[in-house]
Structures are given as structure tokens and as C-alpha cells.
Amino acid sequence: MKYDMDQLLKSALFSKEKPDDSLNQKIIRKFEEKEIENMRKRNRKISIPAAAMLAATVLAAGSASTYAAWKYLTPDQVAEMAEDQGLAAAFQSQDAVAINEVQEYGGYRITLLGIVSGRNLSEFLIEDEAGNVSMDRTYVVTAIENADGTKRPDTSSDDYGKDPFFVSPLIEGLNPAQHNIMTMDGSYFEIVENGIQYRIAECSNVEKFADRRVYLGVNDGTFYNNEAFQYEENNGSIRRNDSYEGVNALFVLPLDKSKADEQAAEAYLKSLDSEEKMQETEEENPEEKLDRQVASETSTWKIADFNEKTTLVHEIQLSPDEDGNFHFEYTIGKDGMSSAGTVYQELITDRDEEGLLKARSIFGEEDTVYIETYTLNEDGTLTLRTYQHK
Structure with missing residues (x-):
């Protein structure tokens, strides 16, 4: 088919x-x-x-x-x-x-x-x-x-x-x-x-x-x-x-x-x-609604906003593969919530003057929401920071 x-x-x-x-x-x-x-x-x-x-x-x-x-x-x-x-x-x-x-x-x-x-x-x-x-x-x-x-x-x-x-x-x-x-x-x-x-x-x-x-x-x-x-x-x-x-x-x-x-x-x-x-207009479940609200709230934030309004819970440095993509996998939280994925090169071009990518990842369970951000550094590496929304 x-x-x-x-x-x-x-x-x-x-x-x-x-x-x-x-x-x-x-x-x-x-x-x-x-x-x-x-x-x-x-x-x-x-x-x-x-x-x-x-x-x-x-x-x-x-x-x-x-x-x-x-x-x-x-x-x-x-x-x-x-x-x-x-x-x-x-x-x-x-x-x-x-x-x-x-x-x-x-x-x-x-x-x-x-x-x-x-x-x-x-x-x-x-x-x-x-x-x-x-x-x-x-x-x-x-x-x-x-x-x-x-x-x-x-x-x-x-x-x-x-x-x-x-x-x-x-x-x-x-x-x-x-x-x-x-x-x-x-x-x-x-x-x-x-x-x-x-x-x-x-x-x-x-x-x-x-x-x-x-x-x-x-x-x-x-x-x-x-x-x-x-x-x-x-x-x-x-x-x-x-x-x-x-x-x-x-x-x-x-x-x-x-x-x-x-x-x-x-x-x-x-x-x-x-x-x-x-x-x-499709009905959202509570978790989807919360994720959407957080995504909308943080869409224009700078690094300083994240530092001020959220709690940093995880930070790692990523090096690109031969194609310029960044792969990651880590675990956070008491229950061992994991996150894994790839930040593709085509998304890296859309970033602010500090190198913070427009693309972000929102995930979590119930009332706990994590925000994953990606910042391109001058040396070509990528800093992945995970914040807990307050």
C-alpha cells in the first residue's frame, strides 16, 4: 500500500x-x-x-x-x-x-x-x-x-x-x-x-x-x-x-x-x-494544552528569560556529526524521564543573536513541564539546556 x-x-x-x-x-x-x-x-x-x-x-x-x-x-x-x-x-x-x-x-x-x-x-x-x-x-x-x-x-x-x-x-x-x-x-x-x-x-x-x-x-x-x-x-x-x-x-x-x-x-x-x-478546534487533553501554553509563552524568550523564569535541570554540550546534525540522549527527574533525538542542521539557521534556536522541545507529565533549548556556540558545538517550567 x-x-x-x-x-x-x-x-x-x-x-x-x-x-x-x-x-x-x-x-x-x-x-x-x-x-x-x-x-x-x-x-x-x-x-x-x-x-x-x-x-x-x-x-x-x-x-x-x-x-x-x-x-x-x-x-x-x-x-x-x-x-x-x-x-x-x-x-x-x-x-x-x-x-x-x-x-x-x-x-x-x-x-x-x-x-x-x-x-x-x-x-x-x-x-x-x-x-x-x-x-x-x-x-x-x-x-x-x-x-x-x-x-x-x-x-x-x-x-x-x-x-x-x-x-x-x-x-x-x-x-x-x-x-x-x-x-x-x-x-x-x-x-x-x-x-x-x-x-x-x-x-x-x-x-x-x-x-x-x-x-x-x-x-x-x-x-x-x-x-x-x-x-x-x-x-x-x-x-x-x-x-x-x-x-x-x-x-x-x-x-x-x-x-x-x-x-x-x-x-x-x-x-x-x-x-x-x-x-x-480539536479538543486537547490537559497535557497537550499545557504544552501548547508553555510553547506559546516561551516562544520569544531569550536565554536570560529562561534563567530568570525557569529552573535549569540539565545541560550538555553536543558536537556535530559529519553531516552537521546533533544527536542526544539523557535522563532527568526522579522517575528517570528520558529525552532523545536529533537537532538537524536545517533548523540551526533559525536562531537569535545569542545563538539560541527558535526550535524548542516541550515535554513532561501532568503538571511538570520541561523545556529543551538549543544554543549554537562559536566553536560549532551545541549547548542543550533543559529547564523546568515554574
């Missing part, structure tokens, strides 16, 4: 351009669980004849082009490797569009191979949060390569997933930080074949928005990156940030404008708004 996206990550980008502090804290913990990399993945390695892979033109950095991509698997072949014969047949049908557009940014070459949309195309339909089966879907296939010609790590390699990518349809007129694959019942299947990383990204059918420009954005990292793309609120357009040094490929999806449905699009957006409100 296919897995839908983790609800926590969906909430993180649902209504704000950046996850709020309490969500960041939970994300740090969830990152330690390998079940998520921004969406839950199924990975499978199946060999195919090497003769199917031929050389292709190498493009210059920052380029975009469309050409005969004999180097790559076709979208239906990728679907077959996912053991999804229904989707493979859909990519062989007249409704599918072969694109083969290439863009190269940040040391990676991204190829948009093809797209197909429709009802009941896949043999692996997923459920939304309400338990409803999502049958009307859009499927987009991309290929990701290292621009220097080296091979992408296989899915069985320890290096796989260390340089993640976020691949999502983006819709003109809708803020991409709020409306992307994470809020559109998205999921993906991914394989690596002959050093090329293939992804089938799927979400709710975007053809209803065909009367406006619909993009496919690809950026480095686990989440949608506001720095990689720029959203123009005055006209609703989305464009690449030319000064961004990482991956920020942006394709225009060739949708059939005759399939646009303004009423269906409006109803769909209302359903997303309704879902967000339900999440906001």
Missing part, C-alpha cells in the same frame, strides 16, 4: 509560512523516527536491463531544456517498478503527457518526465484523514541526478536521504507555503536505478486549477522552502529566487485548460479551510 504524508508535517506547513515553534519541537523528535523524511516512503530496488539506459546530453549549470530523454526510465517503467500496473497503463494512455524538461540548479539535475491525472488510475489508492479514499489524483514523475555525473546513493545505502528533496505541485494564486503536496493528500514512491533517483509524486487532482498556471517546484530540504521561491501576492505568480544557491527548479505543468473546474476548485479549497479549522 501507499502511505499518505505524516499528519504532523502536514500541520507544520498548513497555515503558516514557517512551522510554529511547538511544531518545530515535535518535528525534531519525529525526524529521529526513520518512518518520515517529509512523507512516508516505500522504497524498492528492481533491476532492469542496462541497455535501456543510454547517454544523454549534459546541460550547463542553471540551464533549462526539453529534449529526447533516452537516458531515463519512462514514467510507465517507473510505475511498473512500483508494481503499479494500473498507473503504468495510465502513463501509456493518451491522457498522459511526456515532458522531459530538464533544469539544473545547486549541483543537481532535475528532469520532469511526465504527468497524468484521473480517477482510479493507481492500484494503490490512499485514504485522507477522514478515512475517505482519494481516487481523483495527479501523478508526476521526476528524475534527480548529481550534476557532476556521480551516482545517487541507492535506497539501501546509509547515504540515501541525507540530501532530501521536496517535490510538489504549486498553484498560481495560492500561497505555496500553505498549499502544496503536504496539504493536498500527497505521497510519493521513490527508487534509485543506475545512479538516477526517480520519484512518483502524487496528490489530489490539480486539473481543476487548469485555468491558472500550475507549477511543479523542486527544492532541496525536507519542507517547502520560502527562500527558494518567491510568491507574488499582487498577482499570485510563483517564481524562482535567482539568488538562491540551492536547488529551486520550477516547471510549468502542461494541463488541459478544458478540464478546469472553478466550482470544484472553490469547493476543494473550502474543504482544506474546513479541515484546518477542525484541527485548530
Whole structure:
């Protein structure tokens, strides 16, 4: 079966351009669980004849082009490797569009191979949060390569997933930080074949928005990156940030404008708004409510505020691993409450002038709440301090 996206990550980008502090804290913990990399993945390695892979033109950095991509698997072949014969047949049908557009940014070459949309195309339909089966879907296939010609790590390699990518349809007129694959019942299947990383990204059918420009954005990292793309609120357009040094490929999806449905699009957006409100008003248990209140109270605190208003109960120095991430595990309290996790490098950039990270972790039991903070030091180490809320 296919897995839908983790609800926590969906909430993180649902209504704000950046996850709020309490969500960041939970994300740090969830990152330690390998079940998520921004969406839950199924990975499978199946060999195919090497003769199917031929050389292709190498493009210059920052380029975009469309050409005969004999180097790559076709979208239906990728679907077959996912053991999804229904989707493979859909990519062989007249409704599918072969694109083969290439863009190269940040040391990676991204190829948009093809797209197909429709009802009941896949043999692996997923459920939304309400338990409803999502049958009307859009499927987009991309290929990701290292621009220097080296091979992408296989899915069985320890290096796989260390340089993640976020691949999502983006819709003109809708803020991409709020409306992307994470809020559109998205999921993906991914394989690596002959050093090329293939992804089938799927979400709710975007053809209803065909009367406006619909993009496919690809950026480095686990989440949608506001720095990689720029959203123009005055006209609703989305464009690449030319000064961004990482991956920020942006394709225009060739949708059939005759399939646009303004009423269906409006109803769909209302359903997303309704879902967000339900999440906001969902009844919290006392511990969750207390954690949320503490997170809100301390979100703007400086180190001096923590020293004045809380009690320091634990402090450790952490050194980064080879990827710049910080791992920790310790025990506090009379009952031996433990905390373990990883502070990932991408969260370290968001910090104040003292080095205190915006991301924090709130945890505890009953009326005892602990606040875990992380401060980046000048020597590159990280100080983890745990405070007990008074």
C-alpha cells in the first residue's frame, strides 16, 4: 500500500509560512523516527536491463531544456517498478503527457518526465484523514541526478536521504507555503536505478486549477522552502529566487485548460479551510494544552528569560556529526524521564543573536513541564539546556 504524508508535517506547513515553534519541537523528535523524511516512503530496488539506459546530453549549470530523454526510465517503467500496473497503463494512455524538461540548479539535475491525472488510475489508492479514499489524483514523475555525473546513493545505502528533496505541485494564486503536496493528500514512491533517483509524486487532482498556471517546484530540504521561491501576492505568480544557491527548479505543468473546474476548485479549497479549522478546534487533553501554553509563552524568550523564569535541570554540550546534525540522549527527574533525538542542521539557521534556536522541545507529565533549548556556540558545538517550567 501507499502511505499518505505524516499528519504532523502536514500541520507544520498548513497555515503558516514557517512551522510554529511547538511544531518545530515535535518535528525534531519525529525526524529521529526513520518512518518520515517529509512523507512516508516505500522504497524498492528492481533491476532492469542496462541497455535501456543510454547517454544523454549534459546541460550547463542553471540551464533549462526539453529534449529526447533516452537516458531515463519512462514514467510507465517507473510505475511498473512500483508494481503499479494500473498507473503504468495510465502513463501509456493518451491522457498522459511526456515532458522531459530538464533544469539544473545547486549541483543537481532535475528532469520532469511526465504527468497524468484521473480517477482510479493507481492500484494503490490512499485514504485522507477522514478515512475517505482519494481516487481523483495527479501523478508526476521526476528524475534527480548529481550534476557532476556521480551516482545517487541507492535506497539501501546509509547515504540515501541525507540530501532530501521536496517535490510538489504549486498553484498560481495560492500561497505555496500553505498549499502544496503536504496539504493536498500527497505521497510519493521513490527508487534509485543506475545512479538516477526517480520519484512518483502524487496528490489530489490539480486539473481543476487548469485555468491558472500550475507549477511543479523542486527544492532541496525536507519542507517547502520560502527562500527558494518567491510568491507574488499582487498577482499570485510563483517564481524562482535567482539568488538562491540551492536547488529551486520550477516547471510549468502542461494541463488541459478544458478540464478546469472553478466550482470544484472553490469547493476543494473550502474543504482544506474546513479541515484546518477542525484541527485548530480539536479538543486537547490537559497535557497537550499545557504544552501548547508553555510553547506559546516561551516562544520569544531569550536565554536570560529562561534563567530568570525557569529552573535549569540539565545541560550538555553536543558536537556535530559529519553531516552537521546533533544527536542526544539523557535522563532527568526522579522517575528517570528520558529525552532523545536529533537537532538537524536545517533548523540551526533559525536562531537569535545569542545563538539560541527558535526550535524548542516541550515535554513532561501532568503538571511538570520541561523545556529543551538549543544554543549554537562559536566553536560549532551545541549547548542543550533543559529547564523546568515554574
